[in-house]
Amino acid sequence: MSMVIVGSLAFDTIETPRDRRERIVGGSCTYAALAASLFTQPAIVAAVGQDFPEEMIAFFKEKGVDVDGIQVEAGKTFHWEGRYGKDPNQRTTIKTELNVFQDFKPRLLPAYRKADIVFLGNIDPDLQVDILNQVESPRLVAMDSMNLWIQTKPEALHEVMRRVDVFFANDEEVKMLAGENNLITAGRTLLDKGLSLVVIKKGEHGALLMTKDFMFGLPAFPSERVFDPTGAGDSFGGAFLGYLDKVDSFEESDIRKAAAIGTVAASFVIEDFGMEPFRFLSEHEMEKRLSFFKKFVSF
Amino acid sequence: MSMVIVGSLAFDTIETPRDRRERIVGGSCTYAALAASLFTQPAIVAAVGQDFPEEMIAFFKEKGVDVDGIQVEAGKTFHWEGRYGKDPNQRTTIKTELNVFQDFKPRLLPAYRKADIVFLGNIDPDLQVDILNQVESPRLVAMDSMNLWIQTKPEALHEVMRRVDVFFANDEEVKMLAGENNLITAGRTLLDKGLSLVVIKKGEHGALLMTKDFMFGLPAFPSERVFDPTGAGDSFGGAFLGYLDKVDSFEESDIRKAAAIGTVAASFVIEDFGMEPFRFLSEHEMEKRLSFFKKFVSF
Numbered sequence: 001m002s003m004v005i006v007g008s009l010a011f012d013t014i015e016t017p018r019d020r021r022e023r024i025v026g027g028s029c030t031y032a033a034l035a036a037s038l039f040t041q042p043a044i045v046a047a048v049g050q051d052f053p054e055e056m057i058a059f060f061k062e063k064g065v066d067v068d069g070i071q072v073e074a075g076k077t078f079h080w081e082g083r084y085g086k087d088p089n090q091r092t093t094i095k096t097e098l099n100v101f102q103d104f105k106p107r108l109l110p111a112y113r114k115a116d117i118v119f120l121g122n123i124d125p126d127l128q129v130d131i132l133n134q135v136e137s138p139r140l141v142a143m144d145s146m147n148l149w150i151q152t153k154p155e156a157l158h159e160v161m162r163r164v165d166v167f168f169a170n171d172e173e174v175k176m177l178a179g180e181n182n183l184i185t186a187g188r189t190l191l192d193k194g195l196s197l198v199v200i201k202k203g204e205h206g207a208l209l210m211t212k213d214f215m216f217g218l219p220a221f222p223s224e225r226v227f228d229p230t231g232a233g234d235s236f237g238g239a240f241l242g243y244l245d246k247v248d249s250f251e252e253s254d255i256r257k258a259a260a261i262g263t264v265a266a267s268f269v270i271e272d273f274g275m276e277p278f279r280f281l282s283e284h285e286m287e288k289r290l291s292f293f294k295k296f297v298s299f
Numbered sequence: 300m301s302m303v304i305v306g307s308l309a310f311d312t313i314e315t316p317r318d319r320r321e322r323i324v325g326g327s328c329t330y331a332a333l334a335a336s337l338f339t340q341p342a343i344v345a346a347v348g349q350d351f352p353e354e355m356i357a358f359f360k361e362k363g364v365d366v367d368g369i370q371v372e373a374g375k376t377f378h379w380e381g382r383y384g385k386d387p388n389q390r391t392t393i394k395t396e397l398n399v400f401q402d403f404k405p406r407l408l409p410a411y412r413k414a415d416i417v418f419l420g421n422i423d424p425d426l427q428v429d430i431l432n433q434v435e436s437p438r439l440v441a442m443d444s445m446n447l448w449i450q451t452k453p454e455a456l457h458e459v460m461r462r463v464d465v466f467f468a469n470d471e472e473v474k475m476l477a478g479e480n481n482l483i484t485a486g487r488t489l490l491d492k493g494l495s496l497v498v499i500k501k502g503e504h505g506a507l508l509m510t511k512d513f514m515f516g517l518p519a520f521p522s523e524r525v526f527d528p529t530g531a532g533d534s535f536g537g538a539f540l541g542y543l544d545k546v547d548s549f550e551e552s553d554i555r556k557a558a559a560i561g562t563v564a565a566s567f568v569i570e571d572f573g574m575e576p577f578r579f580l581s582e583h584e585m586e587k588r589l590s591f592f593k594k595f596v597s598f
Contacts (some may be wrong), residue, residue, distance in 0.1 A: 184522065206504070219517060299558070
């Protein structure tokens, strides 16, 4: 099959209690694409400024990522700065400089319009609609979002939700969108609105998948080395969809396995700053950890 | 084998956003014993006042619980009053009347001193030490605790921890005791102090078991009807140990299954006020839900 990922390419400045990194490459597209590239050859649609490093483009290519859809615009690349507390779930955004992202108009190359899987990363829902209007007949469309869009653009967000199959969100977002405190009831409410699959990412508490036919629950991977949680959710989504693209199936058993693979991919990403872990991550290491994880949840 | 549970028998006044119950029977012993009675015939050691209902004693007997160790003292039964918020994990204690519990000196009947499994429910660690001094050579001793004792009686608590095999606690308590923010590292720290098994109860986020040989993670049961979370943790512990008592084994596979059974028992308890769910809970219903749960976590 084929897979297109739309989202952000960014510079991230990240501070953790142990260390700090200035302007390292990040963004939802970076994580999702590198995680997906463990299984397939995803294409990226995103905007960067003239300051985006050639070395990173070369690294994407080396990993089999199709970079033809990256739009280089006059100006600077999107920059996010954030700080993590002692509890890595506590994240404070210090600064957001949209830069070229401000006027980003995603244009899908003709080849991308025929993609089988489309992953709409966490960007303005108006842009997500724009992309949906450009694709032809994808077999599966997944979207990510965040509380910002739930609060500021609920109508556009709901339009996207009506037109996609898979919705990634964290537990708070699912409850907020459904106006319901019980997570399971909230998930069902979203399914009733037409989604096929709701993937609830709970960070250090694992993930919950809900469809009308089955539910699947996973604890988080038991990580002792939580260094920088940036990109964990995007890596989960990228690996999840990349695996489905590879096996060319949306069967229940494959969806379950894809979620376990997403969890394992995320467990690697948090072990070092930014996308560093992808430099050395092999399919063999993924498989080893997946087999540990399978044992971890078995009874 | 044989199993003794030491803890509280109490009246609970419980308020949830939906409803309120005055002075219904509760206490760690009640939940642990009724959950254990699904699998074995546990004996209770606890103090009640003269106001404790005969009907409840009869119900314990009907469920095969040995009530000979209940000490009826002059005065009133322990009374706890609490309120749950919209988020059932938010619990506020409104009132605690210790009553006969204030001067409780647990006396183990001669037969109980030979118990194979001893469950020290969440009570003053000085009392837990007192009980440890009365038992002969149990094959497994488990303890529960709470942040109150960690803060007020750390030395007594650490003495109990040195003398038991299994430690039940929630994630915050494990981190607090270990002085460590990462849950896995915190659990390892406690294992290094001599515990054989740390059972970390995470409420709506499931459970994590740690030994020096293996780790086992479980998401919570996906409950849509969370009515009254009181007793969920005690029921988990009671069912966990009751199952081990029944199968007469502490093998890894049995410990894993026991934790799944504990999760399922807790999932029933939260569906109605207090111990009501135990009135109708059968082994068959437990098995049905256990088999759903096994599927829920499989990939």
